[in-house]
Amino acid sequence: MDISAVNALSYEDFVNTFGNVVEKCPVITAAVWSRRPFVSLNALEAAISDFIDELPESGKEGILRCHPDLAGRDLQRGTLTRESRQEQAGAGMDALTSGETERMARLNEVYKKRFGFPFVICARMNDKANILRQLSESCQNERAVERARGIEEVKKICRLRLQSLLLTDGANKL
Numbered sequence: 611m612d613i614s615a616v617n618a619l620s621y622e623d624f625v626n627t628f629g630n631v632v633e634k635c636p637v638i639t640a641a642v643w644s645r646r647p648f649v650s651l652n653a654l655e656a657a658i659s660d661f662i663d664e665l666p667e668s669g670k671e672g673i674l675r676c677h678p679d680l681a682g683r684d685l686q687r688g689t690l691t692r693e694s695r696q697e698q699a700g701a702g703m704d705a706l707t708s709g710e711t712e713r714m715a716r717l718n719e720v721y722k723k724r725f726g727f728p729f730v731i732c733a734r735m736n737d738k739a740n741i742l743r744q745l746s747e748s749c750q751n752e753r754a755v756e757r758a759r760g761i762e763e764v765k766k767i768c769r770l771r772l773q774s775l776l777l778t779d780g781a782n783k784l
């Protein structure tokens with residue numbers, strides 16, 4: 611699908627197509643629809659990024675809270691979104707040893723207890739060793755640092771999801 615096809619989408623088709631580029635936050639997609647026409651993929655991505663940046667801290671933390679834990683309950687139960695399942699599997703989150711699973715669960719809980727939102731990282735740009743190391747180090751950070759780092763990871767996840775939607779000629783082609 612090229613950018614002119616994106617601009618020609620009805621509101622419903624736009625949200626059906628792009629509603630999960632930020633995990634479980636279709637409101638972001640619904641909001642940026644009014645900023646069309648987009649001159650490029652980068653412009654659509656920038657509109658999403660700008661919308662996120664304009665949110666108050668509570669809104670940014672809300673976005674982070676919409677993300678499933680890495681190697682967490684949703685993965686175990688099979689209730690991840692298609693995108694998250696693919697991303698987490700790609701980073702080996704579905705092939706951890708029992709010790710690694712336990713360490714991820716413990717660190718995720720420590721992190722959430724400290725910050726009030728989950729640890730978020732772009733799984734497609736990391737492997738399990740990096741993820742475990744970053745999670746462990748992030749538990750020592752300040753809240754503002756982790757909010758900003760998490761939101762930057764959300765933007766990386768969003769960019770890769772947009773690219774997958776726009777650059778494939780597969781089923782997504784309208």
Ligand SMILES: NC(=O)NC1=NC(=O)NC1=O
Binds near residue numbers: 734767
């Ligand atoms: N807590 C998370 O970072 N979750 C995720 N990162 C991804 O790239 N996909 C996810 O589900």
